[in-house]
Amino acid sequence: MSLDLAESRQAPSAMTQDQPAIEVRGITHRYQTGRGEVLALRDINLSVAPGRFVGLVGPSGCGKSSLLMMMAGLVRPSEGSVAVAGAPVTRPAPERLGVVFQEASLLPWRTALENVAFPLKLRGVPRAEREARAGQLLHLVGLKGFEHRHPHELSGGMKQRVAIARGFCQDPPVLLMDEPFAALDEQTRMTLGDELLRIWDRHRKTVVFVTHGLTEAVYLCDEVVVLSGRPGEVLARIEIDLPRPRTWEMMATEHFGRLREQIWSLIRRQA
Amino acid sequence: MxxxxxxxxxxxxxxxxxxxxxxxxxxxxxxxxxxxxxPPPTLVLPKVAELLADAGFRRHLWVTVRELLLAGVIAAPLGVGIGLALAESPYLGRAFKPFFHFVAAVPKSVFLPVFILLFGIGFGQKVAFGVFQALFVLVIATAAAVAAVPDELLRLARANGATRWQIWTEIHWNAMLPLILEGLRLGMIFNIAGVIFAEMYVSRAGLGQRFSTWGESFRMPELFAGVLIAAALSIIVNETLRALERRAGAWRTP
Structure with a gap:
């Protein structure tokens, strides 16, 4: 079964073709705590071309998740701005930006199908239409037959699949993923990574993927952005020039190891 | 199996x-x-049937049932409303939540004489005392229910562009309902205790009024039969609310 996720979207115009999918300009972020002001991010500039799979890594507490929440319009930065396809992001824009969180964040009182369809329900899409689409997406993530299960009847990996299907539900050109596989065991993480690549390969969305797994970052991404420890600054942008489709054998290659080493040495100096 | x-x-x-x-x-x-x-149950159980067949007793029972229902109908929106206000406004919550916890700890029966001075000894006083009994646990349960709404689900709804109203109907309502029903159930138990106690203390009609009369005139079979009827009444109310609670919270039990 083929599922054309792009059909509902307008064909990209010539202008949007060479425009970055996401542009982060001069983001600096401070917040107040009981012990005074914390500088979390300093002068982040980043531009992501359409269709790229970009990883965001850095020592814990470097603000990579905060940066993603700013891209999603959920957190307002102290200074600087985010633009998606040239239009500024000042609040959540689900039709332009899908978000997948670390916790699957499923509504426990709704079925898998209703959870995937939830963003469409909020937009007032009729039930039959939104559930037909949600059904196709559950099929796409390998959960055919689990439509009417509730989250407590699903394993951790299945829940995260539902969350990914929900991220694709509105067919946004950009998908922001905040450590989506962090709570899963190694095997499930690897399998889901492969599935994500398979879906991404077919629909070529722009993906920003926050992770603390370096192997995962190298395996999935076209490019890995390394942030420094607090305050977070862009340390390096490392091009992952491994061919696609990626295969598990690549992980054993010297080149893969070198790329991973390169990222690790940058982060280790920060920790 | x-x-x-x-x-x-x-x-x-x-x-x-x-x-x-x-x-x-x-x-x-x-x-x-x-x-x-x-008195043995072979004497008490027939008395239950006898009392239920008696129009005079049914009138007393009906007074108590009406007092309980009216107190419940007043206490539920009032308690939930105050609980929501305390939970949603950081200012109101910080200022007044402690008082609700303090008063909740005080046995309400000590206020009964005040209620008699304020409302007399009739129907209205029983209802007012029932509301007073039920209110505090309901306010506290509602405020706790708001606090128990998972942040991650609120963030998810916001990320998907939910309006304030949608966040309430889709997230808060579903997450809070089982906890509020639990508060309501506990509130009703307090309500029943309060109303019957107020009737026993001083009144002209109601189950409690019968209990104290029977007790004082040493009519034990009637008293025990009345206790069984009051117990059945409380159990019916409690189990009805518990069934609603289970339905609303089916997703909570894996």
Whole structure:
């Protein structure tokens, strides 16, 4: 079964073709705590071309998740701005930006199908239409037959699949993923990574993927952005020039190891 | 397998009830307890049927039921409303939540004389005292229910462009309902206790008024029959709300 996720979207115009999918300009972020002001991010500039799979890594507490929440319009930065396809992001824009969180964040009182369809329900899409689409997406993530299960009847990996299907539900050109596989065991993480690549390969969305797994970052991404420890600054942008489709054998290659080493040495100096 | 286990549980429960009544009967018949103070169930159970058939008693029962229902109908929106206000406004919550916790800890019965001075000894006073009894646990349960709404779900709804109203109907309502129903159930238990106690203290009609009259005039079979009827009433109210709670919170039990 083929599922054309792009059909509902307008064909990209010539202008949007060479425009970055996401542009982060001069983001600096401070917040107040009981012990005074914390500088979390300093002068982040980043531009992501359409269709790229970009990883965001850095020592814990470097603000990579905060940066993603700013891209999603959920957190307002102290200074600087985010633009998606040239239009500024000042609040959540689900039709332009899908978000997948670390916790699957499923509504426990709704079925898998209703959870995937939830963003469409909020937009007032009729039930039959939104559930037909949600059904196709559950099929796409390998959960055919689990439509009417509730989250407590699903394993951790299945829940995260539902969350990914929900991220694709509105067919946004950009998908922001905040450590989506962090709570899963190694095997499930690897399998889901492969599935994500398979879906991404077919629909070529722009993906920003926050992770603390370096192997995962190298395996999935076209490019890995390394942030420094607090305050977070862009340390390096490392091009992952491994061919696609990626295969598990690549992980054993010297080149893969070198790329991973390169990222690790940058982060280790920060920790 | 499952059915067989269920049957065994049912059998054990039936034996326990039967055993209880047998012990009661035995204690009374064998003189282990004074039958004038503890009349045997063979005397009390027919009395239950007799009372329920009696129009005079049914009038008293109906007064109590109306007091309980009206107090519940007033306390539920009031308690939930105050609880929401305390939980949603950081200012109101910080200023007034402690008072609700303080007053919740005080036995409400000590305020009964004040209620008599304020509302007299009639129907209105019983309702007011029932509301007062039920209110605090409901306010506290509602405020706790708001606090228990998972942040991650609120963030998810916001990320998907939910309006304030949608966040309430889709997230808050579903997450809070089982906890509010639990508060309501506990509130109703307090309500029943309060209304019957107020009737026993001073009143012209109601179950409690019957209890104190029977107690004072040493009419033990009637008193025990009345206690069984009051117990049945409370259990019906409690189980109805518990069933609603289970339905609303089916997603909570894996």
């Amino acid at each position: 499952r059915a067989a286990r269920d049957r065994r549980v049912l059998l054990a429960q039936a034996s326990a009830v039967l055993g209880f009544f047998l012990l009661w009967e035995g204690a009374s018949r064998l003189g282990l307890a004074d039958p004038r103070l503890l």
